[in-house]
Amino acid sequence: MAGIADQTPATGDDSYRRIVAPLLLPTWAVIGIFLVLPVGLMAVYSFLTKEFRGGVDWQFSLAAYDQFFLNRGLFGDEPPVLEWTYITIFWRSIWQAVVATLLCLAIGFPTAWFIATRPAHSRGVWLFLITIPYWVNLLIRTVSLKFLIRDNGPLNEALLGIGLIDGPLPLVNTNLAVQLGLFYSYLPFMVLPIYAAVERYNFALSEAAADLYASRWVTLREIVLPIVKPGIVAGCLLVFIPSLGAFLAPDLLGGAKNFMIGSLIDEQFKGSLGNWPFGAAVSMILMTLVMIALLLYARSAAKGGAA
Amino acid sequence: MSDAIEIRRVVKRYGTFTALHGVSLAIRDNEFFTLLGPSGCGKTTLLRMIAGFEDVTQGEILLFGQNIAGLEPDRRPVNTVFQNYALFPHMSVLDNVAFGLKMKGVAADARRARAGRMLEMVHLSAFADRLPSQLSGGQQQRVALARALAPEPRVLLLDEPLSALDLKLRQAMRVELKQLQEDTGITFIFVTHDQEEALTMSDRIAVMSAGHVQQIGTAREIYEAPVNRFVADFIGETNLLEVEVASVAGGQARVVLPGGQALTCPSASDTLGRHALSIRPERLSLVEAGGDLKATVERVVYLGTDLQLLTRLEGGAEMQVRVQNSARARVPQPGDRLGLRIEEGAARLLAD
Numbered sequence A: 001m002a003g004i005a006d007q008t009p010a011t012g013d014d015s016y017r018r019i020v021a022p023l024l025l026p027t028w029a030v031i032g033i034f035l036v037l038p039v040g041l042m043a044v045y046s047f048l049t050k051e052f053r054g055g056v057d058w059q060f061s062l063a064a065y066d067q068f069f070l071n072r073g074l075f076g077d078e079p080p081v082l083e084w085t086y087i088t089i090f091w092r093s094i095w096q097a098v099v100a101t102l103l104c105l106a107i108g109f110p111t112a113w114f115i116a117t118r119p120a121h122s123r124g125v126w127l128f129l130i131t132i133p134y135w136v137n138l139l140i141r142t143v144s145l146k147f148l149i150r151d152n153g154p155l156n157e158a159l160l161g162i163g164l165i166d167g168p169l170p171l172v173n174t175n176l177a178v179q180l181g182l183f184y185s186y187l188p189f190m191v192l193p194i195y196a197a198v199e200r201y202n203f204a205l206s207e208a209a210a211d212l213y214a215s216r217w218v219t220l221r222e223i224v225l226p227i228v229k230p231g232i233v234a235g236c237l238l239v240f241i242p243s244l245g246a247f248l249a250p251d252l253l254g255g256a257k258n259f260m261i262g263s264l265i266d267e268q269f270k271g272s273l274g275n276w277p278f279g280a281a282v283s284m285i286l287m288t289l290v291m292i293a294l295l296l297y298a299r300s301a302a303k304g305g306a307a
Numbered sequence B: 001m002s003d004a005i006e007i008r009r010v011v012k013r014y015g016t017f018t019a020l021h022g023v024s025l026a027i028r029d030n031e032f033f034t035l036l037g038p039s040g041c042g043k044t045t046l047l048r049m050i051a052g053f054e055d056v057t058q059g060e061i062l063l064f065g066q067n068i069a070g071l072e073p074d075r076r077p078v079n080t081v082f083q084n085y086a087l088f089p090h091m092s093v094l095d096n097v098a099f100g101l102k103m104k105g106v107a108a109d110a111r112r113a114r115a116g117r118m119l120e121m122v123h124l125s126a127f128a129d130r131l132p133s134q135l136s137g138g139q140q141q142r143v144a145l146a147r148a149l150a151p152e153p154r155v156l157l158l159d160e161p162l163s164a165l166d167l168k169l170r171q172a173m174r175v176e177l178k179q180l181q182e183d184t185g186i187t188f189i190f191v192t193h194d195q196e197e198a199l200t201m202s203d204r205i206a207v208m209s210a211g212h213v214q215q216i217g218t219a220r221e222i223y224e225a226p227v228n229r230f231v232a233d234f235i236g237e238t239n240l241l242e243v244e245v246a247s248v249a250g251g252q253a254r255v256v257l258p259g260g261q262a263l264t265c266p267s268a269s270d271t272l273g274r275h276a277l278s279i280r281p282e283r284l285s286l287v288e289a290g291g292d293l294k295a296t297v298e299r300v301v302y303l304g305t306d307l308q309l310l311t312r313l314e315g316g317a318e319m320q321v322r323v324q325n326s327a328r329a330r331v332p333q334p335g336d337r338l339g340l341r342i343e344e345g346a347a348r349l350l351a352d
Ligand SMILES: Nc1ncnc2c1ncn2[C@@H]1O[C@H](COP(=O)(O)OP(=O)(O)OP(=O)(O)O)[C@@H](O)[C@H]1O
Pocket: B014, B017, B019, B037, B038, B039, B040, B041, B042, B043, B044, B045, B046, B193
């Protein structure tokens, strides 16, 4: 990595910058309007006062964060103790997202490997097949999944039919259903980056490793995985982050018991029951967590790369 | 001397295409053996079958007397220097060289020490901590060589390892490789399509073409006594003439050249009729009068140490002649009518 930075030509040339700067304006505009502005707005909202029919009063307040972290009793007059409700929801969400990511990795890596090692002309067909379900709206897909796994749905009927089970498996409104939903929603985000990495992998390296007495398993561990690691990391991030904030799968498949962050935030912005500053505060806390995780990863990767 | 590798009637088919048609070879221990042939003749295929990367369709390969069919590549005591090096991009040069030792279970200290010595041998000690992408092509080539030699294989396979290097480096590496092979006593199987490389380094050479082995022999045997038209033409330069064998008596054949001139040359068989006759350009000399053949000079190319002459025999056939350039002799001019003298035994009748 350091080598690439060193090779950057020294273009301290001001005339070059003068020409390029205006060309970058659209980029800055897009980043400003669609990234900085909404996040900034969210940050500001989280420090405002709640208005009763939804919306905000422009008055500074820490109430939203207070509500998240502290419990002052039913009437707000007791000494504050740590509030566990939301932390539990966060914890459950992180856990669900981790499991969904691992599930996607376990299925996605072999799938990506399989596709990348097909003859060049049939790879396109396989990728196409992978993306077909994604032509349908996520909501509809999640609902169909619910129909598929409910008590008198085709899955249970089939299992009952062949006599594998005596009564229907209760799948809907379980953790398992949520993970299944997340897995189903985000699998391609795991497959595609890993596919791209494996496709670029030079299989002569595996031959070279075998030639130097490495077994298949050792070759995978010592040669293949380190080289395709960027694809794996990208896939994991692309699955983990949306899984963490997902609300369709937990809502439709998990029921009230398996409430996740996404649903919590979603509710705060709905109708008169909502609480915009609180929703904004939860979003900010979630974002901060994700960013800390990414920074930690980036630091460990930089260390690993330098070694 | 025992055989390191014996290849018995090996056939390789890819679908309906046959890449090797029953190749048989025996490679001796400690030998520098070269597979030489034009692009696509099956050299890499044969090497990959020895290393274990390709299945053998038919026939068998013995390694020190043991049939290695079904043995996975990681269990064969052979190492390969790959045509495009295949260095591990995420490992330092030192780790690359130490990889085979690591896989053999050599302790960390010992393998680092040995890898360091290997790098010294290929003059790359200063580059031990670099990544392969930070090396030049020639340096990468030497890392690949050090990596393959580090685990002390009994047989080293080299697939055109010098083809990516510039001429100067290539010539230097030829000498180094040969020296290395002699010092280590490892059997080298060296693949190339460059005949000069083959002639200068090899103990023996197998000339291949279109999936067949055409001839096996020392550089001298192959150059001096090619068995057929392909070998004569592929190795070095030669004049190939379509001749008519008029009579054979006492191992000497009377052959008639296209233009009607005739000469006598040794012949192993006594079949009459059309044959190919090979005469190397440097085995011809110019004489003012007499000689074996009469010719007219058409073109003279000045090569520094040598002069290359294109002459035409009386009656049509072209004949290349190569003579040493000397300050005293007169340089022939186009249009000169000269005699060509053929060195004793230099005109060879080919089997086909
Ligand atoms: N996987 C394969 N499938 C089909 N045909 C193949 C395959 N590998 C090689 N061949 C064919 O087998 C023949 C021999 O190939 P090989 O790679 O051994 O040639 P080579 O002598 O090493 O040539 P070069 O000097 O160009 O490296 C070629 O005609 C090639 O097209």
